[in-house]
Amino acid sequence: MIEALYKEILARKEHPKEGSYTNYLFEKGLDKILKKVGEESTEVIIAAKNDQAELIAETSDLVYHMLVLLVERDISLEEIIAELAKREGKLSKTKERKQIDEL
Template sequence: MNVDFSKNTDGLIPAIIQDSETKNVLMLGYMNAEALQQTLDTQKVTFFSRSKQRLWTKGEESGHFLHLKGIKNDCDNDTLLVQVHPQGPTCHTGADTCWQENNEPSYGFLSDLEETIKIRRENADSEQSYVASLFAKGINKIAQKVGEEAVEVVIEAKDANDDLFLSESADLLFHYLILLQAKGFQLNDVVDVLKKRQK
C-alpha cells in the first residue's frame, strides 16, 4: 500500500473508520506510518493520538476494540478507509458512532419504505391508507395478497413485457415487506438468515 504521509507536516493522515458489515461510518482518527503498521500487525486499529502524542489502540482501556477487516487507500494516497468489526460501541460517550447514531444496517430506500409502512400501520386511518387497511384485515389477507403478487410475477416472467414484470416485482416486494412487519420481522431478519447460509 502506497500511503503518502508527507503531505502533512505532522506526518498524519485521516483514517475513516467504517463498519465492514453495516457500512456505517463509526469515527475519524489519524494515523502515522507507525500506527498503520501496528494496525496491520495486530489487526486492531491503532491511531496516533494528537492529544496524548502517542500511539493509541482503540479499546485499550474500554475493551471496545476495532478489529481490522480491510484497508483502502484513496486516489491521492493520503486518506485511509479502514473497515472494521467493532467490539462494542465506538464513541467514548458509549454511542455506536461518534455522530451519536445507532450502528444498524440500512438498505437505503428499502429501509425508508419499511419505516413508511410502520408509520402508516401505526398512525393512518384504515379507510384512507391502503397499508393500514391491509393490516386491519389481518395476516390471512396480507399473506393472500403476497401470494397473488407472486403468481403475477411468475406470469409476467414468462412474457416479454419487461415493464410489467418490473411493476409486478415491485408490488410483490412491497407486499412482502408488509407481511414481514405483520409477522413482527424486518428485512434485516431475512438478511441475517441469508448470511448464516453463506459459505
C-alpha cells in the same frame, strides 16, 4: 429504498393514516395480506413470461406486500439480512434437494 419503504409501512402500522392502502391491509389482517402475497407471486410468474416492464411492476408489488407481511409478523429487515448472511458462501448441493415434481 427497501429499508425506507419498510420503515414507512411500520410507521403506518404504528400510526394509521385514514384511507391508506397499507392500513387497509393491516385492518383486514394476516389472511388478506397472505392472499395479496399469493396473488402478487402468481403475477410475477406470469409477467416473467411476458415483458420486462410488467415483470418490474409486478416484482415491485410483491416486494411491497412482502414488506407488509414482515411488519405484520413483527420481523425486521435485520433478521432477513442476518438469515441471508448465514447462507452466504454456502454451496448448495442439488442432489440433496428435492426435485420440483417431488414437492
